[in-house]
Amino acid sequence: MRCMVMLDIKFIRENAEKIKWASQVKKIECDVDKLLELDAALVKLRQEIQNIQTEKNAAGKKISKASPEEKKQIIESMAQLKNREKDIQTQLDEMEPAYQSLLLQVPQIPSEDVPVGKDDTENVEIRKVGAIREFDFTPLDHVELGQKLNLLDIPRGVKLAGARSYFLTGNGALLHWAVIRFAVDFMVKRGYFPMYPPMIVREQVMRGTGYLPGGEEQAYMCERDNLYVAGTAEVPVTAYFSDEILNQADLPKKFVALSTCFRREAGTYGKDTAGIYRIHQFDKVEQVIVGRNDEQQSIELHEEILANSEGILQALGLPYRVMNVCTGDLGRGQVKKYDIETWMPSRNSYGETHSASRFYDFQARRLNLRYRDENGKIQFCHTLNNTVIASPRVLIAILELYQNADGTVTVPEVLRPYMGGMETLKRR
RNA sequence: GGAGAGGUGGCUGAGCGGCUGAAAGCGACGGUUUGCUAAACCGUUGAACGGUUUAUAACCGUUCCCCGGGUUCGAAUCCCGGCCUCUCCGCCA
Incomplete structure (x- = not known):
């Protein structure tokens, strides 16, 4: 690299x-x-x-x-x-x-259809999907539900590991794993190749994917070993073929990776302090594509990975909206980014749950990730990635939207097979 | 943690300090042969940068055999440092 x-x-x-x-x-x-x-x-x-x-x-x-x-x-x-x-x-x-x-x-040039704007307040909504639930009782937030149903233990998480730490307990842990297994299976069915990646990686992997320089404050680091703890499986999976030359016929490569993700969340003191929205550790199923150096194909794949995630949310029955992220909110390397925000009653708004990025060859250049085209010429690949599901953040939406007047929570149908057929979360 | 070995082209793997940008094999590409496929045979086959040019074609030049220094008129080849990989022993799971 x-x-x-x-x-x-x-x-x-x-x-x-x-x-x-x-x-x-x-x-x-x-x-x-x-x-x-x-x-x-x-x-x-x-x-x-x-x-x-x-x-x-x-x-x-x-x-x-x-x-x-x-x-x-x-x-x-x-x-x-x-x-x-x-x-x-x-x-x-x-x-x-x-x-x-x-x-x-030098920043990557944004696509022409990216709105110009100063920050995330100027992201443009592309579509809203799913009706927002009206409650005929006073709904609880996920922290209260978690406490009542013994799904979530934040105080003891904080006791052991500091602010923004938590335990998922009992059915909370089961629901977390159910969501993940559902998401993995969903993607495997769509032809994505499953991966379980190393999350403690060398500096050049962080540089190669564009998290360094710039993201030093966000990443945990093992100083003794000079290794970084990746904040997303995008990092190791995108770097998987770094320093290699692939065959065009094998592209695009589509991966679905499951990993725990670690983020320092430095500089966010006082932001999203309630509950499990912004936390130091979570699990995420991520989709990563390594494709040909072809803008049109990248655009199509970008739509594909967006559609995959929308498919997940629709299957879970969660209302969401798709945002076209404006220039001021784009990273240095991104050509275009869609965020998906899922409705969270306790926030009384949509909260970001997915982020689909298109880089063209920005990451591939830094990773020295190439392939041989039909003329035998060596080209840099294009890379893309998107969240499939990140939990427990998505549990906020699930718990709050599926709660019942009696304080129980209905298990979304697609998750029941992964919960031993359980239909309702009750205190246990 | 202790001791050792090694990093060469898409891959494997040779390489007395000038004739080595690099043998050989594999792969890939082109062709011959073939009822089809396979096999066999022949040929081609590294990259970046700069110049010439209408040209991503051709030609010329420079650099590159992990990275950075050094020795030398001259280094893939010798010396030093770094990074990385592997093996053995110990330790642990």
């Missing part, structure tokens, strides 16, 4: 204005002019050094056949060349780091 280029420098040269625009609407700092200036200077120096090397090589070839006196001469002139070379090399070495770090800041 040596290739740390965000976007191809040639592309940047030719699309400087678009990138400036992207940096502006994404609110990501990036000095394109400075980058191009450095780039031009570097190209010039590299040409000079190349000429010197040509001379050196020629001299080196002569030397083995030269007479002793000639050898002396050649070696002397070589010494001069080497001095000049060293000079230029020093200049190059001085400029390179600045160039590299500027290059790393």
Whole structure:
């Protein structure tokens, strides 16, 4: 994973204005002019050094056949060349780091159909699906339900592990596993290849997927081992084929991965403190696609992974809406992102439960993830990913929406096979 | 944790300091043969960057045999550091 280029420098040269625009609407700092200036200077120096090397090589070839006196001469002139070379090399070495770090800041250009906006308040709703339930009694929130039905124990989680920690207990744990198994099976039926990935990964995997630099504060890290704890299976699964060259015929590769996810949630003190909405550890079923370098195909696959997740929510009978995430809320590498927000009565609003991202070759470049196309040319892949289900966050919606006046919770039908046929969650 | 081995092209695997961008095999691609398939035979087959050019074609140049330094007129080949992988022993599950 040596290739740390965000976007191809040639592309940047030719699309400087678009990138400036992207940096502006994404609110990501990036000095394109400075980058191009450095780039031009570097190209010039590299040409000079190349000429010197040509001379050196020629001299080196002569030397083995030269007479002793000639050898002396050649070696002397070589010494001069080497001095000049060293000079230029020093200049190059001085400029390179600045160039590299500027290059790393270059954002991916958003798709044309992404709304321009400053932050998540300007995301645009694409559609709403499912009717919001009207209660004819006063509904409880998931924390109260969890307590009453012994599904959830936050205080003891906090006792052992600090804020944003919890236990799922009894039927709560069973419901959690049921949701996950349902989601995995759903995706496997749709032809996705199941994976259970390592979640403690090397730094270059985090860099390759775009979480570093920038996400240092969000990720747990094992300092002794210099390894990072990934916040999502997207990280190891997208990096699965890094540094490899795949066959075009094998693409797209579609994966469904289940993992526990760890997030520090630094800088969110006071945000979403109630319940199990924002927590340090959760399980997530994730879908990841590695495809051809073909924008049209990526667009279609993006719709496909979105449809998969909508299928899950519909099967669970949860009302949701699909958001077209605006430029200001897009990550550096994302071309376009759909968020799915599921209705959560206690929040009296939709809460984000899914996030479907399209990167084109942004991650693949950093991961050195390539394939050979029909002409034998090596191309960078395209990558995409989306949540299938993240639990326990989704349990908020399930518990609150499926609660009954008597304080019990009905088990959604599709989950019952995974709960030994249980139809209702009662206190036990 | 202790001791050792090693990192070469899509893969496996050779490689006296100049003739090695790299043997050989496999794979892939093109062709011959063939009722079809298979087999056999012949040929082609690394990447990035820069220049010439209408050209992602051809040609020329430079760099690249894990990364970074060093020795040398010259390094895949010698030396040092780093990263990574593997084996044995110990420990643990």
